[in-house]
Amino acid sequence: MRRESLFDDVFSMAAQCAGRFSDGVHDSFGASIVAEVLEPIHREIGSLRIISEEYQRQSLIIDRVMDDARSIQIIDRVMDDAWSIQKK
Numbered sequence: 001m002r003r004e005s006l007f008d009d010v011f012s013m014a015a016q017c018a019g020r021f022s023d024g025v026h027d028s029f030g031a032s033i034v035a036e037v038l039e040p041i042h043r044e045i046g047s048l049r050i051i052s053e054e055y056q057r058q059s060l061i062i063d064r065v066m067d068d069a070r071s072i073q074i075i076d077r078v079m080d081d082a083w084s085i086q087k088k
Helices: 006-023 028-087
Strands: none
Touching: 006 028
C-alpha cells in the first residue's frame, strides 16, 4: 500500500489552483501564464512526487536488508556462544 506523501497534497493543490485560474482565463496573456508557468510547475511537482516515492521505496528496502543483517548477526552470536559452551 502506497503512503501518501507531502507531494501528493502539493500536487493536488497545484492542480486545483491551476484549474481555477484556467477557468477564469479569457485572453492570451492568461493562457500563456497557464502554459508557461502553471503547467511546468505542475509537471515539476509530479516529478518530485515520483522521486519521493522511489526514495521511500528504496528506504524500505534498505531497512529490510539492515534488519536481515541484524538477524544474521544475532544468530551468528548465538551459534558462537553455543559452540563455546559445547567445547567446554
